[in-house]
Amino acid sequence: MTKSFTITLAAALTLSGAAVAQDYSFRFQSSDPAGNPNFELQKQWAESVGEMTDGRVSVELLPVDSIVAHNETQDAIAAGILDGHITDTSYFSGKDPAFGLIANPVGAWGDPQQMFDFIEQGGGHELMDELLSPYGLEFIGVSTPGLEAFVSNVPLDGVDDLKGLKLRAPEGLVQQVFAAAGAAPVNLPGSEVFTSLDKGVIDAADYSVFSVNHAQGMHDVASHPVYPGFHSMPLVEVSMNESKWEELPEDLQQIMEESVKQFAQNQISSLKAADQEAVEEAKASGEITVHDWSEEERAKFRQIAMGEWEKVAERSENAQKVYDTLTGYLTENGLIAE
Numbered sequence: 001m002t003k004s005f006t007i008t009l010a011a012a013l014t015l016s017g018a019a020v021a022q023d024y025s026f027r028f029q030s031s032d033p034a035g036n037p038n039f040e041l042q043k044q045w046a047e048s049v050g051e052m053t054d055g056r057v058s059v060e061l062l063p064v065d066s067i068v069a070h071n072e073t074q075d076a077i078a079a080g081i082l083d084g085h086i087t088d089t090s091y092f093s094g095k096d097p098a099f100g101l102i103a104n105p106v107g108a109w110g111d112p113q114q115m116f117d118f119i120e121q122g123g124g125h126e127l128m129d130e131l132l133s134p135y136g137l138e139f140i141g142v143s144t145p146g147l148e149a150f151v152s153n154v155p156l157d158g159v160d161d162l163k164g165l166k167l168r169a170p171e172g173l174v175q176q177v178f179a180a181a182g183a184a185p186v187n188l189p190g191s192e193v194f195t196s197l198d199k200g201v202i203d204a205a206d207y208s209v210f211s212v213n214h215a216q217g218m219h220d221v222a223s224h225p226v227y228p229g230f231h232s233m234p235l236v237e238v239s240m241n242e243s244k245w246e247e248l249p250e251d252l253q254q255i256m257e258e259s260v261k262q263f264a265q266n267q268i269s270s271l272k273a274a275d276q277e278a279v280e281e282a283k284a285s286g287e288i289t290v291h292d293w294s295e296e297e298r299a300k301f302r303q304i305a306m307g308e309w310e311k312v313a314e315r316s317e318n319a320q321k322v323y324d325t326l327t328g329y330l331t332e333n334g335l336i337a338e
């Protein structure tokens with residue numbers, strides 16, 4: 001009896017010790033498909049979490065639609081079906097327009113570092129915390145693929161060239177801004193962009209970063225790309241179930257946050273290098289003309305966009321907070337006139 005008790009006690013102590021050095025396994029879903037350059041970089045982030053925590057935290061990253069639809073991950077995380085996601089925050093603008101405004105304030109950013117500084121130093125992190133907490137999510141950090149290039153089969157050197165332009169753009173704020181600039185935006189799935197450009201159904205398209213556009217042959221049918229882009233730079237959030245986050249020791253929380261910052265820098269540098277290589281290859285072919293908008297034209301576009309940001313701000317209290325914080329940051333940093 002005594003011997004049996006001793007063995008049981010030893011086993012209990014072993015289990016207690018294991019609990020102190022507990023391992024954590026999480027399942028995240030991306031909003032990007034398998035094989036996409038962004039997804040491949042996100043997989044590297046998941047692997048880095050394991051390395052940086054010496055195996056104490058493991059993240060299984062699933063491609064879009066693996067468990068739920070791209071716009072259902074927020075609810076799935078709150079319900080415990082998923083532990084976290086890497087996603088474009090604008091997918092949840094149907095719940096609160098504030099998500100759309102903070103995720104892609106069209107025309108606001110000229111460089112990824114501006115957005116990162118807004119998140120870390122300009123009040124963006126606090127806004128994301130406030131927006132996500134009611135849905136049971138903890139905001140860990142942010143990344144972005146960078147400024148999207150613009151595909152066009154006609155020369156575009158500034159705002160005036162947008163007037164009457166038939167272009168593909170996603171619904172919501174992007175369409176609103178282009179319409180306000182005088183363009184004629186239309187809804188088209190990504191699968192129809194190439195054919196529509198080729199047949200002249202549209203003149204231009206908001207599609208992706210330059211290297212992706214080039215790899216998919218867009219420049220074969222649209223030889224006047226705008227690069228760097230002037231309009232869209234999506235915020236990609238990394239967040240997870242709030243309760244599960246709170247179960248993590250503080251040191252692991254800090255490592256998770258640092259891992260996302262490193263991932264963000266890796267993503268923008270990798271995709272920028274791919275873009276630059278694709279630009280040189282495209283230029284060498286002699287079949288395209290790359291258009292780079294001046295700061296003056298970018299500022300004109302931003303002013304038009306701000307009028308649409310104001311309309312979004314009127315739709316919810318949170319959206320107004322985002323608008324006030326965002327415009328305050330842009331003004332303080334000389335990106336818009338006071």
